[in-house]
Amino acid sequence: MGVQSLLKPKSxxxxxxxxxxxxxxxxxxxxxxxxxDGEVHLVNPRSPELFGRRTYASLDDIPGSVDAVFVAVGAEAVVDVARQxxxxxxxxxxxxxxxxxxxxxxxxxQQALVDIAEANDIAVCGPNCLGLLNFVGRAALFGTSLPDHVGRGGVAAIVQSGSVGIALLNSARGIGFSYLITTGNEAVTAAADYIDAVIDDPNVTTILVFAEQIKKPAAFMSALRRARDVGKPVIVLKSGRSQSGKAAVMAHTGAIAGSDEACDAALLAAGAMQVHSIDELIETALLASSIRVRPIGAQIGGLSLSGGEIALVLDAAEELGVEFAPLGSSQxxxxxxxxxxxxxxxxxxLTWAGLYDPAVARDxxxxxxxxxxxxxxxLIQDAPSRLGVQQATRYSKLLEAVANGAAAANTPVVALSNVSDQPHSALQEVADKVGIPYLRGTRVALSAISHYLKWSAHSKPNLAADSASAARLAKSGLDMVxxxxxxxxxxARDVLKSYGVEGPRETFATxxxxxxxxxxxxxxxxxxxxLVENMVHKSDAGLVKVGLTSADAVRSAAEAMLVSAAKVEGKFLGFLVQRKVSSLGEIFVGARVDADFGPLIVVGAGGVQVELYKDVAIRLAPIDEDAAREAIASTKVAQLLGGFRGAPAGDIQAVARTVSALSRFMADFSDRIHEIEINPLAVLENGKGCLALDCVLIPKGHAH
Known part of the structure; x- marks a missing residue:
């Protein structure tokens, strides 16, 4: 497809x-x-001349070929224009x-338009869009008015909404643009195609995406990974988040990891920075595109003139997971x-000493x-636009001093104003001169910093080298069902055991x-x-009894289960006799295959409330043990397993191994298994492991 004909048309x-x-x-x-400076042809059958140029009644009347066509006529005429x-x-x-x-x-x-374009290898921006602007290549296919000035720079903005594009172009935040592409319906050419096209442009340093829906998800994620690999950050804002998954499922996992959650997991795995508002999009883009030195640590240092505002920043930082390093060697x-x-x-x-003596602030x-x-x-320093001259001058010197001190340590520096006002022109001028992004708004600015630090620290998973033998054993077990x-x-547990998932001592009895x-x-x-054929949730049918302490109790419970089993649909298979496990806590681990983004792994709070509370972390599978630990740490389960209220700590490393193992199984068998659930996974004391107390495998294509 001729995406380059869209971005850099010759005529x-x-x-x-x-x-x-x-x-x-x-x-x-x-x-x-x-x-x-290329050839431009104007088409209007009712005007023989426009802007002092000859016009043509139709495309057919233009001599020679045309590289790109901008279409601003009624929908009923567009398909004919496509044929021309x-x-x-x-x-x-x-x-x-x-x-x-x-x-x-x-x-x-639209389908007729798609058919024509695809049959003739024509790239299509839109329909239902404003078009696009290429500032570095000096080309435009754009249908709305422009501000008096648009800053030029390294940001390529690819937005599905024309309104968002206008907001970005008219923002006074100092972002420099290389491209603005409004994608509209993405009937033919999607955001994935544009991202892939601009990655290799040396004028592009940062890519910004606003998506109402992600078309061509596999290509989209592939483009994000390629941008990640070449060191170009991609910031994604996705709207239209629904509360339900794509389809009803038999196990809990699908109800928890719906289409939006799957998209979030895929964006995380691809190394994108996902934001949740236009303000956050703008501030993150400003930071990513203007910072001159990439951070090599995940913690930050902070300077301010106000203890009160430091407290406000710390409150927000704790909620957002931004960590300030303790004063160590600098003390x-x-x-x-x-x-x-x-x-x-x-x-x-810094007290008054840092404000009145720039050398103190610098050092x-x-x-x-x-x-x-x-x-x-x-540097936590408010900079309201209506500061008096004296204060603005003093703050400007402080900003420059801090910048010089950080530069001498080769550490990136960012200024943060707790107020959302546009920074004072004097401070903004200094920030621009020394190459410091001046972020505004406490939470939005800290979110931008958090996104950028995580992006900088992103690494590829360290997965087990060879799981071929595990896959062979698991396949053999699946084939026996x-x-x-x-x-x-x-x-199901025997199949997962091939990958290292452990269960309690048990015996199957007929x-x-x-x-x-x-x-x-x-x-x-x-x-x-x-056990009843095809029954997933046994407790709902009275087929689970816990804590039986004698042979008579087992006999009585088993006989009652035979009566209960006769009342439900499905063949009775037998009894599963398990040693009761005493654990520190029980959690949920599941996996499923999303139609758009592929295999997912889910970990979090277990039990029957798993769908209600959804205290879970969702990641694209497979993940390594480090990523599994990070996922666990992002949920409240981590508090329970970490020794809540003086209780012994749980074996978090064993849980991480199990989560990673299940993710690898799901990735290896995504063509065969649709969904997996371990609920609950019993977590024992640190060093004693974890046990899958119940397992469900839903094969691909199984009727729900």
């Missing part, structure tokens, strides 16, 4: 050109704005016209520089920035007497389960 035809203010007028003015574009050898069309796939009546017309130097009453902590209150900044655990320095039914609990004998051999207390 352009504007269909619907006009001297009347509107899309056809704006398209001409956009070309003047960017300084396009084919005849002119066009490689691209940008279609502003609405009334296509976004409406029920326009879907057939003696800082103590020497500041008055005796100064409170030595991080963030550091404190250098000392903290030189700590090996500080990856970024943050009759095709007409699900694997019973013990069969009769009441055998169940009693097995219980006596295993030892009391006992958990007794009745």
């Amino acid at each position: 352009i035809a504007i269909v619907g050109a006009s001297e009347k203010v509107g899309p056809g007028f704006n398209a001409v003015k956009a070309l003047e704005f960017v300084g396009y 574009s084919v005849r002119k050898g066009a490689g691209a069309m940008a279609i502003l016209s609405s009334g296509f796939g976004e409406t029920e009546d326009g879907k057939a017309a 003696p130097k800082v103590k020497e520089l500041l008055p005796p009453f100064a409170h030595l902590s991080n963030p550091l209150d 404190c900044a250098h000392a903290i920035a030189s700590q090996s655990d500080v990856g970024m320095l943050v 009759p095709s007409h039914r699900l694997a019973a609990e013990h069969e 009769s009441v007497n055998d169940a009693v004998v097995a219980a006596e051999e295993i030892g009391f207390p006992i958990v007794l389960k009745g």
Whole structure:
């Protein structure tokens, strides 16, 4: 597809050109704005001349070929324009016209457009978009008015909404743009295609994406990974988040890890920075595109003139997971520089000494920035636009001093204003001169910092080198399960055992007497389960009894289960006799295959409330043990396992191994297994492991 014909057309035809203010007028003015020097053809059957140029009644009347066509006519005429574009050898069309796939009546017309474009290898921006601007290549296929000035720089903005594009262009935040592409319906050419096209442009340093939905998800994630590999950050804001998954499922996992959660996990795995508002998008883009030195540590150092505002920042930082490093090697130097009453902590209150003597601020900044655990320095300094001259001058000197101190330590520095006002022009001028992004708004700014630090620290998973033998054993176990039914609990556990997932001591029994004998051999207390063909949640049917302490209790429970089993649909398979496990806590581990993004792993709070509370972490599978530990740490389960209220600590490393193992199994068998659930996974004391007390495997294609 000729994406380059969209981004860098050699010649352009504007269909619907006009001297009347509107899309056809704006398209001409956009070309003047960017300084396009290629051939331009104006098409309007009602005007023989526009802007002092000859016009053409149709594309067919233009002599020679046309590389790209901008379309600003009614939807009913667009398909015919597409056919004319084919005849002119066009490689691209940008279609502003609405009334296509976004409406029920326009879907057939959009499909006709798609058929023409795909058959003739034509890239299409839109329909239902504003078009695009290439500032570095001086090209435009754009149908709305432009501000007097647009900053040029390394940000390529790819946005599905024209309104968001206008907001970005008109923002006074100092972002420099290389491209602005509004993608509209993405009927043919999607965000994935544009990302892939701009990654290799040396003028692009940062990519910004606003998506209402992600078309071509596999290609989209592949493009994000490629951008990650070449060191170009991608910031993604996705709207239209729903509360439900794509389809009802038999196990809990699908209800927890729906389409939006799957998308979040995929974005995380691909190394994108995911944001949740336009403000956050802008501040993160400003930070990523203007910071000059990449951080090498995950913690930050902070400087301020206000203890009260330091407290506000710390409150927000704790909620957002931003960590300030403790004062370590810098403390003696800082103590020497500041008055005796100064409170030595991080963030550091510079007091009046740092404000009135820039050398003090510089040297404190250098000392903290030189700590090996500080990856970024943050100057917490409000800069309201209506500051008086005296205060603005003083703050400007402080900003420059801190920048010089951090630069001497080769540590990146960011300024953060707790107020969301545009920074004062004097401070902004200094920030621009020394290359410091001046972020505004406490939470939004800290979110941007958090995103960038995590992106900088992103690494590829360290997975087990060879799981071929595990896969062979697991396949053998799966092949032994009759095709007409699900694997019973013990069969599912045996399959997962190939990957290192452990379960309790248990025996499968086909009769009441055998169940009693097995219980006596295993030892009391006992958990007794009745297994019915294709039944996933046994407790709902009265087929689970916990804490049986005698042979008579086992016999009585087993006989009652036979009665209960006769009342439900499905063949009774037998009894599962398990040794009751005493654990520190029980959690949920699951996995499923998302239709768009592939295999996912889920870990979090277990039990019957798992769907209600959804205290879970969701990641794209497979993940290594380090990523599994990070996922666990992001949930409240981590508090329980870490020794809550004086209780012994749980074996978190064993849990991480199990989560990683299940993720590898899911990735290896995603063509065969749709969903897995271990609920609960019993966590024992540190060093004693964890046990899968119940297992469910849902094969691909199994009727829900």
